[in-house]
Amino acid sequence: MQEKTVIVGAGVAGVNAATKLIDNNYKGKITIIDMGKSPHERLPEEVMTGFLGAGGWSDGKLTYHTSIGGQLAKYCGEDKAMELFDEVIANFKRFHPNPSEVQCSDPQEEPDFIKPYFGLRLFPVWHVGTDYLHEIGKNWYDFLVDNGVEFVWEHKVYDIDFDKKEVSLANHDFAGEIKYDKLIFGVGKSGIDFGKKLAEKYELPTEPKSVQIGVRFEAPQHHFQKLIDVSYDFKLYQKFEEKGVSLRSFCTNNNAAYVAVEDTYGNHSYNGHAKKDEAFRNDMTNFGILMEIKGIDKPFDWSREAVKKLQINNTGTFYSPSKRIPSMTSEGEFVKCVVVDSMDSLYDAIGDYALHIEDFIEDMKKVFPTLGNDWGIYMPEVKYLSPEPLVNYDDLSLTRFPNVHFVGDALSARGITVSGAQGTYVAESILINKEATEMEKNSTKPENIEF
Ligand SMILES: Cc1cc2nc3c(=O)[nH]c(=O)nc-3n(C[C@H](O)[C@H](O)[C@H](O)COP(=O)(O)OP(=O)(O)OC[C@H]3O[C@@H](n4cnc5c(N)ncnc54)[C@H](O)[C@@H]3O)c2cc1C
Numbered sequence: 001m002q003e004k005t006v007i008v009g010a011g012v013a014g015v016n017a018a019t020k021l022i023d024n025n026y027k028g029k030i031t032i033i034d035m036g037k038s039p040h041e042r043l044p045e046e047v048m049t050g051f052l053g054a055g056g057w058s059d060g061k062l063t064y065h066t067s068i069g070g071q072l073a074k075y076c077g078e079d080k081a082m083e084l085f086d087e088v089i090a091n092f093k094r095f096h097p098n099p100s101e102v103q104c105s106d107p108q109e110e111p112d113f114i115k116p117y118f119g120l121r122l123f124p125v126w127h128v129g130t131d132y133l134h135e136i137g138k139n140w141y142d143f144l145v146d147n148g149v150e151f152v153w154e155h156k157v158y159d160i161d162f163d164k165k166e167v168s169l170a171n172h173d174f175a176g177e178i179k180y181d182k183l184i185f186g187v188g189k190s191g192i193d194f195g196k197k198l199a200e201k202y203e204l205p206t207e208p209k210s211v212q213i214g215v216r217f218e219a220p221q222h223h224f225q226k227l228i229d230v231s232y233d234f235k236l237y238q239k240f241e242e243k244g245v246s247l248r249s250f251c252t253n254n255n256a257a258y259v260a261v262e263d264t265y266g267n268h269s270y271n272g273h274a275k276k277d278e279a280f281r282n283d284m285t286n287f288g289i290l291m292e293i294k295g296i297d298k299p300f301d302w303s304r305e306a307v308k309k310l311q312i313n314n315t316g317t318f319y320s321p322s323k324r325i326p327s328m329t330s331e332g333e334f335v336k337c338v339v340v341d342s343m344d345s346l347y348d349a350i351g352d353y354a355l356h357i358e359d360f361i362e363d364m365k366k367v368f369p370t371l372g373n374d375w376g377i378y379m380p381e382v383k384y385l386s387p388e389p390l391v392n393y394d395d396l397s398l399t400r401f402p403n404v405h406f407v408g409d410a411l412s413a414r415g416i417t418v419s420g421a422q423g424t425y426v427a428e429s430i431l432i433n434k435e436a437t438e439m440e441k442n443s444t445k446p447e448n449i450e451f
Contacts, residue, residue, distance in 0.1 A: 007030065007033070010036070010051050011409075013408030014032055017407065022148075026427075031149075034053075035156040036153070039052070052136075052137050053188045056137045057130065057260075058130065058133065060129050060133045063124075063125050064089070064104070065123035069418040070419070075393040081421065084421035084424050091420070098132075101132065105127065105233065109122070113367060117366060123235075125233045130273045155174070162202060166178070182430055187410045188419075199387065215289055216287070217288070218284060221257070221284055222283070235248050236364070244294035245356055246292045247289060247290065248290055249289055252287040256330075257285055258273055258284075258329055259272050259329070265304065289377075289381075309349035318378050320339075326339065345379065394429065
């Protein structure tokens with residue numbers, strides 16, 4: 001009988017997994033279920049859902065280092081991780097209408113002028129750009145459909161029975177079940193609450209995570225140009241070991257840089273993306289100032305409470321000391337937020353940890369002397385890291401359910417390359433497993449030989 005692999009989530013992880021299977025002539029049936037839309041129908045405001053998931057509408061910065069973007073090397077080792085990254089980047093180029101446009105920035109040295117206040121993390125990044133991602137998505141999707149992958153769009157998976165090997169899904173006029181032999185669970189950030197629900201239902205053993213919270217900082221690009229010339233996606237870094245706190249600038253966007261609203265659990269938080277097309281140039285820079293806080297009891301609940309406290313009228317907040325106004329999105333609307341006249345709400349939400357963010361901005365003012373008060377912050381930016389389910393390191397399967405594989409942000413990733421690589425890694429294990437089963441079936445039993 002034909003093996004059935006069901007992938008929940010057509011995000012970066014799920015799509016790379018399916019591609020690996022197809023490229024290797026997988027004989028089973030592949031079904032991908034997603035609550036969003038196909039790349040031909042997905043709307044610009046659908047930031048988190050649909051083909052390639054959050055990655056499809058992201059800035060398309062493909063980081064190329066194992067210390068960034070979440071966990072991979074811990075499962076498969078450094079060399080294998082880099083090999084998997086190469087495959088993911090090759091896929092993005094393969095479906096790109098003009099692959100030579102994908103450029104790599106590879107800063108080598110920390111410039112002296114930032115040294116007294118910040119460290120700079122140096123690693124290579126391939127930059128695709130949001131507008132090209134849409135075209136890549138369409139080409140990639142058509143390739144998978146042409147090769148027999150079945151997509152079920154605009155259906156939400158609301159339950160999974162790991163014992164019966166069955167997913168339950170529904171949309172406005174249909175509810176039903178789909179059986180699987182192998183399940184790849186790649187619901188990304190938009191499905192973290194669902195992953196958490198499953199972890200509770202099956203009492204899955206988990207590894208605790210730290211809090212990752214902060215703000216999205218925005219300013220005219222010229223203030224940062226000196227550093228951008230060294231590193232496009234610069235990562236400024238500060239660490240306060242004794243307090244269990246570290247801060248980093250995160251996901252820098254330049255040239256045609258836009259702030260994006262993320263909707264998770266019905267609350268707004270912020271992120272950013274950059275377009276490649278010159279028509280979108282706004283000469284702005286935005287990046288997250290993200291703080292990692294260790295040692296907080298129930299970090300996931302703590303983060304959610306903090307995010308809730310930063311909502312006014314069902315959206316996040318914006319503060320600028322020089323009364324800058326919130327920016328426009330690339331679709332020409334103001335970024336959804338409520339303007340506030342101080343950072344007090346940040347202190348209310350995360351307590352004195354907010355001081356580290358204020359200090360980080362003060363230090364930037366020293367390093368980038370023209371910056372002054374010419375900036376604004378969108379509050380909050382958050383990376384919800386739900387407890388990571390314990391998985392077998394050789395195939396990312398749940399320790400109690402070996403045919404259920406967790407991948408991408410739903411496991412321990414935080415970026416495109418790591419998510420895609422985890423998907424590819426799982427697909428490899430399915431291919432090896434299948435090969436082993438076929439060999440077992442085909443091998444004739446040796447006759448008993450008596451000595
Ligand atoms: C605005 C923005 C910009 C970003 N920029 C970058 C960047 O430049 N570089 C980088 O490395 N990372 C970036 N990221 C992060 C990156 O996009 C994610 O880490 C990556 O997409 C995670 O891949 P994934 O496959 O795990 O999940 P996703 O890509 O998020 O895909 C998950 C999919 O699952 C579907 N889904 C969820 N729940 C259900 C359900 N119950 N039923 C059915 N379907 C479901 C969703 O619709 C979605 O399509 C950005 C994220 C955002 C939001």
